Amino acid sequence: MLLHVRKVLSADELRAARRLLAAAPWGDGRVTAGEQSARAKNNQQLPEACEASRQLQKLVLDGLARHQLFFSAALPKQISPPLFNRYGGEANSFGNHVDSAVRYLSDGSGRVRTDISCTVFLAEPDEYDGGELMVEDTYGQQRVKLPAGDMVLYPGHSVHRVEPVTRGQRVASFFWVHSMVRSDERRRLLFEMDQHLMSLRTRNGETDPAVIGLTATYHNLLRMWLEF
Numbered sequence: 001m002l003l004h005v006r007k008v009l010s011a012d013e014l015r016a017a018r019r020l021l022a023a024a025p026w027g028d029g030r031v032t033a034g035e036q037s038a039r040a041k042n043n044q045q046l047p048e049a050c051e052a053s054r055q056l057q058k059l060v061l062d063g064l065a066r067h068q069l070f071f072s073a074a075l076p077k078q079i080s081p082p083l084f085n086r087y088g089g090e091a092n093s094f095g096n097h098v099d100s101a102v103r104y105l106s107d108g109s110g111r112v113r114t115d116i117s118c119t120v121f122l123a124e125p126d127e128y129d130g131g132e133l134m135v136e137d138t139y140g141q142q143r144v145k146l147p148a149g150d151m152v153l154y155p156g157h158s159v160h161r162v163e164p165v166t167r168g169q170r171v172a173s174f175f176w177v178h179s180m181v182r183s184d185e186r187r188r189l190l191f192e193m194d195q196h197l198m199s200l201r202t203r204n205g206e207t208d209p210a211v212i213g214l215t216a217t218y219h220n221l222l223r224m225w226l227e228f
């Protein structure tokens with residue numbers, strides 16, 4: 001499932017993020033790439049240990065924590081610390097690749113199974129040409145270029161790339177989610193059910209017997225499929 005989540009960052013948070021990003025100490029993006037994807041990767045990345053990274057990570061994680069749609073879709077067990085990258089000039093693209101299944105955290109504190117890949121766009125679409133995230137999914141190739149502050153979620157197993165940026169700079173945050181429900185298919189069913197339930201609840205109220213029954217079914221499916 002590929003999902004567009006709107007306004008993960010507010011306008012104020014986005015301004016703060018962009019100030020931090022403009023003054024940050026950018027480095028070569030290949031530091032976090034595996035052997036195969038290092039050959040395809042040509043971008044810049046923020047060192048994970050710098051102060052700007054720490055403040056930016058907090059902005060993104062706070063934004064996610066407010067977002068009901070994100071939780072409903074991702075059912076996160078663990079979120080890898082957000083990373084930040086920049087495409088433009090000579091370092092302007094990332095060819096077709098698949099993200100590694102396991103992401104070892106740089107501080108040695110553990111690892112995250114990359115069930116879901118996430119990108120939060122931090123530059124407006126009209127600030128750069130190219131730079132689309134191209135994701136192969138069940139329905140074919142998806143072309144993703146979103147407003148600043150918006151996020152896309154897609155299955156970690158998808159082949160994807162970032163098209164060359166031919167003008168301006170594409171800045172984004174990316175990270176992975178280890179989900180409590182590993183199967184993309186099951187997560188999709190739970191997400192769709194949860195969304196329909198919410199609209200049913202709004203229309204019929206919490207005490208409608210069908211709402212109560214379907215809520216029970218939702219939680220019983222969760223209980224059957226959850227892994228901690």
Ligand code: NI
Pocket residue numbers: 097098099160
């Ligand atoms: Ni990737």
